[in-house]
Amino acid sequence: MNVTDQQKRYTLDFGTGWAYDPAPESTDHISLKKKYGHFINGKFVEPAEGNYFETINPATEEKLADIAVGSKADVDAAVKAARKAYDKVWSKMPASERGRYIYRIARMIQERAREFAVIESMDGGKPIRESRDVDVPLAAAHFFYYAGWADKLNYAFPGRTPAPLGVAGQIIPWNFPLLMAAWKIAPALATGNTVVLKPAETTPLTCLKLAEIMQEAGLPDGVVNFVTGAGDTGAAIVNHQDINKIAFTGSTAVGKLIQRSIAGSGKKLTLELGGKAANIIFEDAPLDQAVEGIVNGIFFNQGHVCCAGSRLFVQEGVADAVHQKLTDRLETLIVGDPLDKNTDIGAINSKEQLDRINSYIEIGLNEGAAITQSSCSIPSKGYFCRPTLLQNVSQASRVVQEEIFGPVLTIQTFRTPDEVLEKANNTPYGLSGGVWTDKGSKIFRMTSGIDAGVLWANTFNKFDPTSPFGGYKESGMGREGGLHGLLPYLKI
Amino acid sequence: MNKRLEVKKTYKMYIGGAFPRSESERYYSLKDKNGNQIANICRASRKDFRNSVVAARKAQSGWASRTAYNRSQILYRIAEMMEGRASQLAEELVLEGLSSKKAVEEVNEAIDRVVYFAGWCDKFQQIFSTVNPVAGSYFNFSVPKPTGVVSVIMPEKSSLLGLLQLILPAIAGGNSVIVLLPQNNPLAGLTFAEILHTSDMPGGVINILSGFREELLEQFASHMDVNAVIYGGSDTESLKLIQEQASKNVKHVVVETSNNFFDESFKNPYCILDLQEIKTTWHPVGI
Numbered sequence: 001m002n003v004t005d006q007q008k009r010y011t012l013d014f015g016t017g018w019a020y021d022p023a024p025e026s027t028d029h030i031s032l033k034k035k036y037g038h039f040i041n042g043k044f045v046e047p048a049e050g051n052y053f054e055t056i057n058p059a060t061e062e063k064l065a066d067i068a069v070g071s072k073a074d075v076d077a078a079v080k081a082a083r084k085a086y087d088k089v090w091s092k093m094p095a096s097e098r099g100r101y102i103y104r105i106a107r108m109i110q111e112r113a114r115e116f117a118v119i120e121s122m123d124g125g126k127p128i129r130e131s132r133d134v135d136v137p138l139a140a141a142h143f144f145y146y147a148g149w150a151d152k153l154n155y156a157f158p159g160r161t162p163a164p165l166g167v168a169g170q171i172i173p174w175n176f177p178l179l180m181a182a183w184k185i186a187p188a189l190a191t192g193n194t195v196v197l198k199p200a201e202t203t204p205l206t207c208l209k210l211a212e213i214m215q216e217a218g219l220p221d222g223v224v225n226f227v228t229g230a231g232d233t234g235a236a237i238v239n240h241q242d243i244n245k246i247a248f249t250g251s252t253a254v255g256k257l258i259q260r261s262i263a264g265s266g267k268k269l270t271l272e273l274g275g276k277a278a279n280i281i282f283e284d285a286p287l288d289q290a291v292e293g294i295v296n297g298i299f300f301n302q303g304h305v306c307c308a309g310s311r312l313f314v315q316e317g318v319a320d321a322v323h324q325k326l327t328d329r330l331e332t333l334i335v336g337d338p339l340d341k342n343t344d345i346g347a348i349n350s351k352e353q354l355d356r357i358n359s360y361i362e363i364g365l366n367e368g369a370a371i372t373q374s375s376c377s378i379p380s381k382g383y384f385c386r387p388t389l390l391q392n393v394s395q396a397s398r399v400v401q402e403e404i405f406g407p408v409l410t411i412q413t414f415r416t417p418d419e420v421l422e423k424a425n426n427t428p429y430g431l432s433g434g435v436w437t438d439k440g441s442k443i444f445r446m447t448s449g450i451d452a453g454v455l456w457a458n459t460f461n462k463f464d465p466t467s468p469f470g471g472y473k474e475s476g477m478g479r480e481g482g483l484h485g486l487l488p489y490l491k492i
Numbered sequence: 493m494n495k496r497l498e499v500k501k502t503y504k505m506y507i508g509g510a511f512p513r514s515e516s517e518r519y520y521s522l523k524d525k526n527g528n529q530i531a532n533i534c535r536a537s538r539k540d541f542r543n544s545v546v547a548a549r550k551a552q553s554g555w556a557s558r559t560a561y562n563r564s565q566i567l568y569r570i571a572e573m574m575e576g577r578a579s580q581l582a583e584e585l586v587l588e589g590l591s592s593k594k595a596v597e598e599v600n601e602a603i604d605r606v607v608y609f610a611g612w613c614d615k616f617q618q619i620f621s622t623v624n625p626v627a628g629s630y631f632n633f634s635v636p637k638p639t640g641v642v643s644v645i646m647p648e649k650s651s652l653l654g655l656l657q658l659i660l661p662a663i664a665g666g667n668s669v670i671v672l673l674p675q676n677n678p679l680a681g682l683t684f685a686e687i688l689h690t691s692d693m694p695g696g697v698i699n700i701l702s703g704f705r706e707e708l709l710e711q712f713a714s715h716m717d718v719n720a721v722i723y724g725g726s727d728t729e730s731l732k733l734i735q736e737q738a739s740k741n742v743k744h745v746v747v748e749t750s751n752n753f754f755d756e757s758f759k760n761p762y763c764i765l766d767l768q769e770i771k772t773t774w775h776p777v778g779i
Contacts, residue, residue: 158619159760260736263735264735271742273742443775448637453770455771455774457773459774459775462626464627466626466632467624467632467634467774468772473719477744482622482634484622
């Protein structure tokens, strides 16, 4: 296809006649307290040292609530509650009963789904369409899936008698706050462990609303505890003597720090860390579908996705065509109010993250990258970033090697399958990857050659509670989801 | 008639399918309990270890991409070769201090253990794979894949059976290994390298070093191109050091504290799973 001829055939005009009327999701049914303490032993409690921090709406920079800062004393109280609940209640309870509590939680999330979706978008900046259609339904589905495992564990690992570990300390990130809480809590409870969980400091609200569900579901006190705060609170969990298991999702740098901190402690560890996934487009791929897959791969959730398809590899013969289609598609993406149902790309989660993304774009430009950005307008208030493509980059570029965690896609080309496999695997990460081709044998050649835990062929960024998720190499250890997601919480 | 002057054996290490001495040309002398010289043993350097990692990385993808059936046959071939040299292995275990009876028992059990894991090569995948019923029009399945290059620090006891119990789960699962033999009991392990060399096992898949644990421990755990480390032992300080160093590139750490490798509980596929990555693949179902 000759792209310049094709360009002459039509001009796409997105400036006129394409305006969408605002379609804001209503927030009048949302009730948020002004101030949230920790959730320990079934109750909301004041922090021991009395300190609070603000959680804000990144789309408006307005304060949503004051959140307790977790100190060592708070973490200690939470661990004591979790230990007591483990010894006295949760490990003694018939497994089927444990399962029924988890089913209740799943159902109550479904009942309050819209409320959770709105709060998730307000606190984290993600488009309501995603929180409503992805985060919250998947969180409920996760609890529902693991609820059923509680009394069937003896069938999961042939020849073994699985037993719980005890108290699990869990630390989750800000990109999928409720969903990550579900990924952590559901398998831990189903396998008979109790939980102390710290949500991310910028997105604690849905977790604290989940605490309300734990109360309403009648979950025994202390089985699930939430302590809010930043890195110091997390460190207090990681280093606590009476925790048997640490599960962390977040950056590779912090993951390494955690692995180092618990050396010699005997704590079991699961890490879900960073990624820099290759999304590979072959000449024989269905290009229009592939372009949708590329967009979904990198711009879903503002690119705040550890498994984002952030490195695009296009086979040379279609490189120009794909770039043209992608540039056209970029113009149609709506960036703005996360609560607007038309919005494709919401707010960047925090000022800190926006600065980080912008500094990476700067690094890319200094390394000689050619930049293509959507010409869309962005709100004057709040933290927003235009969807961005970086071309003329090499394997050695920092923007190709390092995780940006934003709506920034690097584009490279390749000629042969072997070449692209070499490039795809040439990072310290190994979380996910994508392949687009119409040829079945080529799909399996590629998916078996990429060293990553999740491979999407002719699709991208799909998730399901039955499907294990997790990475190779510096992307982590252990799996979450599916039968394999039980193992990190069991002695077998 | 004069007693024939025996030809003494030079023990060498096994790296990338070759039998070099240490590049450092260092050695230590191994003595029996009466203080008589048994042999000079190569004292591996950090450079020897790094060379071994290069060999192991180079060999790993080829080993993993062989058919499971082929890997199974090669492991079985190791057992066949061991059977033929069983008496030599037993004599070396006696030199290391075992009674003849115990030595024969250990060799027999070691051979049987190879046959046991040979059988798992093309079966564990079926135990640990799943087809996942995702809520959507996708075919989705998860399979175990080797984690890559594995370094192995052996305990001081059970120099043959322990060696096999620690490396076979890695090898059956398609990984490559670099082993540090027990400092005071390296003989059977070094002879095992010669057995490997005649067993169709590709060079570089199993690399065997002798040397001082204290000197090499940190390197075994910290090397950035090693994906997992197995520590056989129960020294808490060493374990802490290994786990700290392993964090540099998020290595898996597998710990084996037992000294009794005869235990039936070692015969299971879950030790293979310890050195596997679960890989999940999605594809849409449609026309």
